[in-house]
Amino acid sequence: MSVSKIFKRAAIGLTLLFGSNVAIADCGDVVLAEMNWASAEFMANVDKIILESGYGCKVSMVPGATMTTFASMNEKGQPDVAAELWTNAMREPLKVAFAEGSLHSANGQPITGLGEGWWIPPATAKAHPELKTVLDVLERPDLFPDAEDPSKGAFIGCPAGWGCQLVNANLFRAFDMEKKGWKLVDPGSAAGLDGSMTKAVERGNTWFGYYWSPTSMIGKHKMVKLPFGVPFGGADNWDGCIVKSAQDCVDPKPSSWTESVVQTVVTDKFKTQAGSDVMSYLGNRVYPGDVMNGMLVYMADNQAGGVDAAVEFLFKQEAIWTKWVSADVATKIKNALN
Numbered sequence: 001m002s003v004s005k006i007f008k009r010a011a012i013g014l015t016l017l018f019g020s021n022v023a024i025a026d027c028g029d030v031v032l033a034e035m036n037w038a039s040a041e042f043m044a045n046v047d048k049i050i051l052e053s054g055y056g057c058k059v060s061m062v063p064g065a066t067m068t069t070f071a072s073m074n075e076k077g078q079p080d081v082a083a084e085l086w087t088n089a090m091r092e093p094l095k096v097a098f099a100e101g102s103l104h105s106a107n108g109q110p111i112t113g114l115g116e117g118w119w120i121p122p123a124t125a126k127a128h129p130e131l132k133t134v135l136d137v138l139e140r141p142d143l144f145p146d147a148e149d150p151s152k153g154a155f156i157g158c159p160a161g162w163g164c165q166l167v168n169a170n171l172f173r174a175f176d177m178e179k180k181g182w183k184l185v186d187p188g189s190a191a192g193l194d195g196s197m198t199k200a201v202e203r204g205n206t207w208f209g210y211y212w213s214p215t216s217m218i219g220k221h222k223m224v225k226l227p228f229g230v231p232f233g234g235a236d237n238w239d240g241c242i243v244k245s246a247q248d249c250v251d252p253k254p255s256s257w258t259e260s261v262v263q264t265v266v267t268d269k270f271k272t273q274a275g276s277d278v279m280s281y282l283g284n285r286v287y288p289g290d291v292m293n294g295m296l297v298y299m300a301d302n303q304a305g306g307v308d309a310a311v312e313f314l315f316k317q318e319a320i321w322t323k324w325v326s327a328d329v330a331t332k333i334k335n336a337l338n
Contacts, residue, residue, distance in 0.1 A: 027057040027274045031079040033064030034306065038296050039214045040064075040084035043110070043287070045310035047083055050321070053336035054329040055278050070094070073103060073267055080270035081282075084110060087261045094265075104271050106282040107264035113289025115260035116164065116212040118155075119223040121197075124206045133229030134175075137208055141181035144208045152183040156196055156209025159189050163243070167257075168210050170242045174252035185209075197221060212260075216300040219293025228256035277326070284324040291317060311337070 030051060034044045044061060051057040062079050069082050070090050074097050087094050097103040118134050124143075131137050137144075141153025155177060157168035165186075172184045187193040193209075194217055200207035201221045211218060213225070232238070233255030241249035264282055271279060299309050314321060314337055322330045 027051070027055050027278050030057045030059045030081065030270065030274070032059060032061050033069045033073075033079040033082045034061040035064040035066070035069065035082070035084060038216070038299050038306075039111070039292060041306035042295055042299065042309045042313070043083040044081075045306035046313060046321070047081065047282075047285075049310055049314060049336070050281065050325065050329075050333060051278065053333045054325055055274075055281070057274070057278070066090075070265075073265065077102070077267050077269055080267050081106075082265045085263055085265045087263050087265075088258065091261075102268050104266050104268065105263045106266045106271070106279060107285060109262070110264045110285060111214055111262060111287045111289060111292050114213050114262055114292075115225075115257065116210070117225045117257045118228075119207075119209065119211050119218070119225050121201045121205075121207050122222045122224055123201070123204055125224040131226070134226050135229035137226065138175055138177060138180055138182070144206045146183045146185065149183065152181055154185050154208070155182050156185050156187055156193065156207065158210055159187055159193060164210060166245060166249075167242055169246065170244075170249050170252040171255070173246075174242070174254045197223070214287075214289060214292040214296055216293070216296035219290070219295075219297040220300070228254075230254050230256055232256050232258060277329075281325055281329075285321075286324075288320070291320060 032044045032047055034041055048059045048061065052059050064079065064082060066086055066089060069079065070085065070087075070093075072078055073082065074093065094103070098105065118137075120131065120137065125131065128140075128143065131140065131143075144153040144155075146152045146154035155168075155172065157172070158165040169184060172178070172182070177184070185196075187196050187209075193211070197207055197209070197211070197217060198221070199205075201223075211223065213219075217223070218225075233242075233253045237253045237255055238258050241252050242255065264285070266274075266279075266282070295309055295313055298304060298312060302308070304312070314333065318334075321333075325333070
């Protein structure tokens with residue numbers, strides 16, 4: 001990209017960040033949660049640009065996190081929109097809020113292909129097409145030798161202290177992985193987890209472990225998520241055992257990973273005030289998983305924030321976002337970008 005284009009996009013980003021002077025307050029004041037992870041930050045900034053430039057909203061942003069944002073929306077009615085709310089952690093109270101009508105799901109799947117699970121590198125999948133499921137991999141610890149003890153296969157779990165550490169440890173026991181010749185490896189930290197994957201992929205080595213999508217790591221390395229090869233073991237097994245400490249989960253049963261539920265959630269006031277056109281936009285706004293991962297790679301490689309990433313997306317992925325809005329709204333947004 002030329003220097004002139006870089007400066008032009010920077011200027012556009014600043015203009016859109018602080019709001020357009022030509023925006024008309026058709027849908028009123030809107031507060032968006034700018035959640036504290038990259039994909040949600042990016043989505044919130046795309047929403048800001050589209051709501052302001054396309055629908056005349058006056059948008060402000062507030063910092064957000066999963067539990068605190070839900071609690072604030074549920075108890076105080078603010079912020080108005082959480083673009084990427086991972087709702088498994090508040091499943092029951094969210095059901096109550098939906099039933100009472102204080103909160104609404106504007107989009108039940110804003111990103112495709114997301115979720116947690118166990119992954120292998122694409123080179124491994126290509127070299128060993130027989131490894132179609134986790135069960136297949138578990139029979140081949142010899143293909144994933146541990147660096148300290150090559151006689152055992154290395155399964156890279158979550159760092160200590162993460163919620164997923166308990167899940168991976170209990171699934172390790174549920175699948176009798178130690179008896180099958182596996183070792184559960186604690187990567188030590190987020191950097192350690194990322195580093196182990198990157199090192200393996202760049203050297204053409206095998207790797208088997210936990211990760212989640214959308215993330216820049218999955219997008220950058222094109223990792224392959226494996227189906228477990230067994231059905232979900234039921235809520236009693238998962239919620240009553242798998243997610244708990246070993247002392248509270250004496251007999252974990254094999255299970256695929258529980259479905260990750262992510263929704264765009266809005267307050268009742270916003271739904272009424274914003275109107276059907278804005279709600280239609282939010283309902284249509286679905287990011288293909290590969291595109292989202294690509295944007296996260298862009299953010300990581302360029303140290304880009306949500307505003308820069310949103311502008312980049314709107315410039316580069318017009319074929320996607322123009323399907324989310326009407327033709328006249330798309331024209332307004334394009335005019336604001338040019």
